[in-house]
Amino acid sequence: MNHSVEKIGGTSMSRWQDVLQNIWLRPHTGADGNSSLYQRVFVVSAYAGITNGLLEHKKSGEPGVYALFAEMDDKHPWQDKLQQVLQQMLDINAGMFADDAVTRKRADQFISERIGDVQECLQHLAAVCSFGHFQLDDHLHRVREMLSALGEAHSAYNSVQLLRQHEVNARFIDLTNWVSDDQQSLDEHIASAFADVDFAREMPIVTGYTQCREGLMRTFDRGYSEMTFSRIATITGAREAIIHKEYHFSTADPLLVGADNVHPIGQTNYDVADQLANLGMEAIHPRAAAGLRKQNILLRVKNTFEPEHSGTVIRNDYCSSTPKVEIIAGTRNVWALELFDQDMVGDPAYGQRMNDLVLESGVRVLTKDYNANTVTFYMKGNSRRINWLMERLQQVYPQADVRVEKLALVSAIGSDMNIPGLLQQAAGALSAAGVNIRSVHQALRQVDMMFLVSDSDYAAAVKALHGQLIEQADTWPAQKLA
Structure with missing residues (x-):
């Protein structure tokens, strides 16, 4: 058609x-x-x-x-x-x-x-x-x-x-x-x-x-x-x-880092769109994107108020020709719910009921981490649902210590971020800005890197990462002039 x-x-x-x-x-x-x-x-x-x-x-x-x-x-x-x-x-x-x-x-x-x-x-x-x-x-x-x-x-x-x-x-x-x-x-x-x-x-x-x-x-x-x-x-x-x-599909929120410091991404893929959706910053809902992806229909995001601009194209087969960070995004008011229990050590079935309760609570899980005796869920949801989840977890795991803390999540995202030393650069930028990293997550696929920080440090963390990984990166100047 x-x-x-x-x-x-x-x-x-x-x-x-x-x-x-x-x-x-x-x-x-x-x-x-x-x-x-x-x-x-x-x-x-x-x-x-x-x-x-x-x-x-x-x-x-x-x-x-x-x-x-x-x-x-x-x-x-x-x-x-x-x-x-x-x-x-x-x-x-x-x-x-x-x-x-x-x-x-x-x-x-x-x-x-x-x-x-x-x-x-x-x-x-x-x-x-x-x-x-x-x-x-x-x-x-x-x-x-x-x-x-x-x-x-x-x-x-x-x-x-x-x-x-x-x-x-x-x-x-x-x-x-x-x-x-x-x-x-x-x-x-x-x-x-x-x-x-x-x-x-x-x-x-x-x-x-x-x-x-x-x-x-x-x-x-x-x-x-x-x-x-x-x-x-x-x-x-x-x-x-x-x-x-x-607004344009840009490298960061212009209200946080300044309109003169951001620019439209131009091209990216559905994988990047999925990472943004996980943070609640949807270019398009992942389930909605699935149909477009299967039919190989090109998706374009345009700025209503700049009709001459071609916008950002999202397609299946795009991958950055040079590994780089494409966008800094994140979300505030993230609940970090931590459950510590020494009884979970060596018990592979320990967390099954825990996962069921998280699903039943209706909160949205952004990511989670665990070690031998601790599981932490990083979630979005209202305080009523979080309190319900805490109470139920304490009932099911009476010997466990359950606590919750409000944090912010800031993420560096790109279609290909296989860059040696990228984690060091990012952590250094946050440290230089006085931001303490509470937790960090990086997957083997090298498409996103998440930092959990204090909620009050959210804006500073976004600015620091955008400044170091995008504004000062030598992979972006040519596109800034495009």
């Missing part, structure tokens, strides 16, 4: 004027050499902040509609929160369609009706679950999916109205399955939705959320839009998959 499938993130969607001019109304040249607005499918995220209000804040954990509903408070604070989110959506509509009262009314009616449907459904569900025969926990994953669908439906519907104002033949493809008794699989739902799409004459605008039998959120939680994006690309046979973000 000659079309591309492109995903636009929430922060970019909130700057819809830039998206309109830099992406939608910007002709592109297809594989056949012809320039056109079409031959492109766009999967859109909810506007920035909307999904936080519908579910919970992704970073702070502040409860949204879902979290408040799950508490089953008799005062029903979720209803007030739902109305707050609706007002946010209506304010967005007012800004987008300030000069077109008819379109604004149409957009307001669309999202108001959906919010009304959700409110009525949740009220009925709460009433049903007040009886002992029905447990709210059995239905919460469906509630989460239904609330998630609101944000993407709102942004996709608005985008179609906006494009039609500019005489673009945009088509709204609603994968939320809002009013239907038909339950299809993910692939079946996408295939049927695109069965009659004319890529040469239509610009499909697709909801990032897809309702399906599998339940996307149970597996991918808030990474569901990337799975929708990936499956559309593979099922429709796209020639290229593109992710539009508000």
Whole structure:
């Protein structure tokens, strides 16, 4: 096929004027050499902040509609929160369609009706679950999916109205399955939705959320839009998959090391993308990338606000021609949970129950280490889950000493980091910056090197490693000028 499938993130969607001019109304040249607005499918995220209000804040954990509903408070604070989110959506509509009262009314009616449907459904569900025969926990994953669908439906519907104002033949493809008794699989739902799409004459605008039998959120939680994006690309046979973000896929976070000191990576492979995903800094969810990888579909990450830049290409067969570090990345608020027990020495089955409990807790393990009598998990998760895990571990291993400490993880990543003395360089840079290394991990495959440091040293560690391994490296100057 000659079309591309492109995903636009929430922060970019909130700057819809830039998206309109830099992406939608910007002709592109297809594989056949012809320039056109079409031959492109766009999967859109909810506007920035909307999904936080519908579910919970992704970073702070502040409860949204879902979290408040799950508490089953008799005062029903979720209803007030739902109305707050609706007002946010209506304010967005007012800004987008300030000069077109008819379109604004149409957009307001669309999202108001959906919010009304959700409110009525949740009220009925709460009433049903007040009886002992029905447990709210059995239905919460469906509630989460239904609330998630609101944000993407709102942004996709608005985008179609906006494009039609500019005489673009945009088509709204609603994968939320809002009013239907038909339950299809993910692939079946996408295939049927695109069965009659004319890529040469239509610009499909697709909801990032897809309702399906599998339940996307149970597996991918808030990474569901990337799975929708990936499956559309593979099922429709796209020639290229593109992710539009508000920043370049760069050598480090410019807010930490300075915008003048970072630059786009240009090229990398899916292995590097997987390492970033492990840190929660996803170029694309690993499961979503798998389909693209198998179909050998090229993935490109572009900056929404620099449309002339070709972005970063991620593909299967790339490997740096010269071994080097490509990116410094990391994450704060990492829980180091340590279990010390002399009884584990020589017992190969000792850790089985431990691993089961970690999985059951729902925390995400970044890495772990162990020696003869100690196992340490480095994890991401909220304090409630960590405390639950600690209590259960202490119950199962009553003779063990269990403790937890909050750290930060900083990682040097590259498609080929087989560089003699690299560990010494990195450790020296951290030491010179006054950063104490609490733990270090380096795999034989030479694609990443992890350093656990004090949480307060995170920014200093990123700056130190970027300065030594990238800014001062003689493998980067030529690419800086490219």
